[in-house]
Amino acid sequence: MNPFSFTRPTTVPDALRAVVRPGGRFLAGGTNLIDLMKENVERPSALVDINRLGLDAIEDLPGGGLRLGALATNADTARDARVAKRYPLLASAILAGASPQLRNAATNGGNLNQRTRCYYFYDNTTACNKRNPGTGCGAIGGVNRIHAILGASASCIATHPSDMCVALAVLNATIRVTGPQGEREIPFGEYHRLPGDTPQRDNTLHPGELVTAIDLPAEDFSAHHTYLKLRDRLSYAFALVSVAVALRMEGDRIAEARIALGGVAHKPWRVPDAEQALAGQPASAESFARAADLLLRGAQGQGHNDFKIGLAHRAIRRALRQAAAGTPQSQTDKRVA
Amino acid sequence: MNVMQNVGIGSAINRVDGLQKVTGQARYAAEHPVPGLVYGVIVSGAVPKGRILALDEAEARAVPGVIEILTHKNRPHIAWFDHSHKDMVAPPGSPFKALYDDRIHFSGQPIALVLAESFEVARHAASLVRASYEVEPHNTDFHKAQAERFMPSKKRDSFQPPKNRGDAGAAYEAAPVKVSADFHLATEHHNPMEMHASTVIWEGDGGITVFDKTQGPQNVRDYLAGVFNMSAKNIRVMNPYVGGAFGSGLRPQYQVYLAVMAARMLRRSVRVVMTRQQMFTHGHRPEALQSVQLGAERDGRLTAIRNSATTSTSRYENNMENVVNWGMMNYACENAAGEYAIAPVDTATSSDMRAPGAATGMTFFEMAVDEMAHAAGIDPLEFRIRNYSEIDQMNGTPFTSKALREAYAEGAAAFGWSRRSQAPRSMKEGRELVGWGVATGMWDAMFSKTSASARLTANGHLEVASAASDIGTGTYTVMAQAAADTLGLPVEQITVRLGDSTLPTAPVEGGSWMAASVGAAVQLACRSVAEKLLKAAEKMENSPLGSASLDEVRFAGGRISLRDDPARGVAIAEIMRAAGMDAIEVQETASGGISGMISQMRKSRNTHSAIFAEVRVDEELGVIRVTRIVNAVAAGRIINPKTARSQILGGVVMGIGMAMHEESMADHRYGRFMNHNYAEYHVPVNADIGDIQVIFVDEPDPEVTPLGVKGVGEIGIVGTAAAVANAIFHATGKRVRSLPITIDKVFDANPLP
């Protein structure tokens, strides 16, 4: 861990000013950033604690949406009565992640911006383009059980580890940010990015920009949704494959489908073709399998993670069945519904 | 007062150190406050093999607060000969000596120790030390290492070569029912909660006091004396509390060596704590390959056992385990052949981890036995009973006791085994396949010469002491109970001291011998106090005890009274007052004695267990839930059913981890374990653990050890992974012969119909 300056501003403009020096980082819950500092992966020169900015509210939006403050904790968000009622998919995804202790500290903004769990990214002695651009990718040809099967590049095969973000992708959330150039809104699908040849960039946030809130549109998927997470133990492990599904049903038919995959790519993975293929279809094994095919089109294993392709196919079909039947996966009863 | 009835041997009292632990008063090795402490942070090497070409320390040395950087270039003199670096538990070979020279033996090897006035400065400066290497070809792939498989002529002390009987090859060929199975176990790291740490206090007179995370303070003392050519009298090693170890603290680890080296160089107090990542750079359970072939008659009688295994070691030491013996000992079978060897990889030396050898070898053997029972079409519990042996089949000796039959019966009854339907895939609930599996566990019941002292003061307070360790197992409590039992004192009047090398001699805490050994030593010491008291009492005028012998009196409630006439007695305080004694102080040593040695040769001494597991499998997705475990244990006399149960529970949880989760994954290009943190090295969490029922079956055994105690620290893990794996087969009809059984090995990867 390197020496750094520490400030704890109380206004957003002060925070933006404080973080501009090169190597400045916002500190929210610290559950990811501090770990990475201890491993000498992140070496910020300035830590700007943003917990006093008052961005921790959860507020109704005119028109029926909901605004989640960037500094609201994952725990408070999942347990908020409005989230639980109107966006149970989000609550479920959050509760599928980490541990109660971590969720109590972790914030929504931090969750969006958490970094990959790639072993090589965490280990300074190995090659990693994301940590040290140009050094190569240790995971390609290495231990890559947890790595991407979709959207990877020759530079990086890391995944984005968040559960919450998989639900936010399905819910068409909007990220509100503010920075030196003022405020802007980023549609969720454009927030995280694929690695390409610049894997050091996880997302489209500009340097010095602060996430202030996550807006959820006024849409109701509470009747037909699920978050199904498969991992190496029954709790407290990152997803090998996860699936968030939100359906609008009209009788036995699917009127609208949204599906996102976690644990398989550098960003929550959505495929418009797959969702369109389900629209107007009956909730049947055949239509689910077709959607799974389309979602996994082009999937490519790296050796240790080859199994993820078959596993994801099954997980997608199961999750669609859960959502269509209105029997979402419980995050406490570990039996898969 | 009849407190003694409730606290002595056999009673389920709470841990006597519980309050200290839950209130944070118990201090661990890195928590002892020392004025003027220097903080050392270890710099770990990046390559698995080769030479350090250069170390660039300039930037690190420029950081204000850095005192010194220890490397192979400037380290103080240490002993030259390997012999001086051996500890009591060291396997044959040349022990690793940190900062000895420019050679790199394994990835993560310590290459420098940065010493600074604060931890933060040391840690920062450590990140600025840069090394360049000449890298040499290496191999960490255990499968490739099979080409170098060998058995060294010099064996580890604890190694017992398998003894063959009959003609296993011919019997196997002739057997009407055969199974042959090859198994693999991934490398596991101990991962105790507390990381290895040492606080070395420079006493000013050349002496040092070392708070160390260890399972044997006297082992560390003697090791340090050898390495630094110091008089053992000038070294005091203390480990009053240990946050788990599972075997990783049997041998002194490199942080204590580095901390003492630094303290001697700077003539100051020094603390060195490993990081979690560095916890993956020393001992580990060896990776293993095992091949089992069994032959049987159609009625399920075993006729042939062939059991062969290889475990991993380093290139500089030859670690060996007893892997193949267990199955050969346990089953009635006229023809059995065992074969074992090791294969070197370029990692640190593997080491003992909870039930070393048995956790691996018995597990795989019991998985093979399950395959055989299935092949013979016999219920796997019935199969084991048909091949039950009353004697140790490999050594041809009787056991001091073996209540395994009772363990099978009581475990099966508690589990409801009779309701099992035999065919795989035949039990289902909802979407999940249900599987029930059984396995046998076996471990040694060892005893190790141990001394203890006892000091009774006139106010009725007793202190018992021994250089034993309590790594969370309950040694404090067991010592208190052995003392309470003998002298009839309430636990509140007893102080237990352990974890201090200056106390009476005790072995390292391992092998599950601690309770039996130190318990016996404390009992002996307390009996000696009792004798002295009785003698004094009988010298009193009009002694109510007359000339009764020790067997004719009873110690209870602070009094000695006649067994036949409890009204006739005298208070201990009164006896001491009358005799003018301030204190009675004794030290005794429990050794097996001559009769013990003869018994050792003539009889086998083992613990046994029967483990029953229930799993529920969502086959389509490969999600396995271990919903129930019953572990019925035959371990002689149980000193404290509560702490003993905790040991079995912990063993079972670790066994579930072995079956399903634990795996240190190496990148063979880097020769390095990659998932070196708690997020990615998985041990079971609460959600992975269902109902665990522990049963101790009655097994009176006055012969096995002086107290009739066999020890329970390790038996809980042995066989548990097999019971889980066998249950997974019963649920799914699929044999997974490589542990851990992760999701990818189970889910049905066939394309959809």
Ligand SMILES: Cc1cc2nc3c(=O)[nH]c(=O)nc-3n(C[C@H](O)[C@H](O)[C@H](O)COP(=O)(O)OP(=O)(O)OC[C@H]3O[C@@H](n4cnc5c(N)ncnc54)[C@H](O)[C@@H]3O)c2cc1C
């Ligand atoms: C052992 C372990 C297990 C875990 N398991 C899971 C899991 O199963 N599923 C899962 O989803 N997550 C899991 N997590 C990750 C956890 O969810 C994240 O660490 C957490 O969400 C990060 O939030 P934070 O507030 O602590 O972020 P911090 O650590 O404070 O920050 C993380 C990053 O985000 C940046 N940042 C924070 N807030 C803002 C903002 N408002 N604007 C711009 N940048 C910002 C920081 O600068 C930093 O780069 C796990 C973590 C651990 C340690």
Ligand code: SF4
């Ligand atoms: S996958 Fe990405 S994060 Fe991992 S080593 Fe390769 S470049 Fe680094």
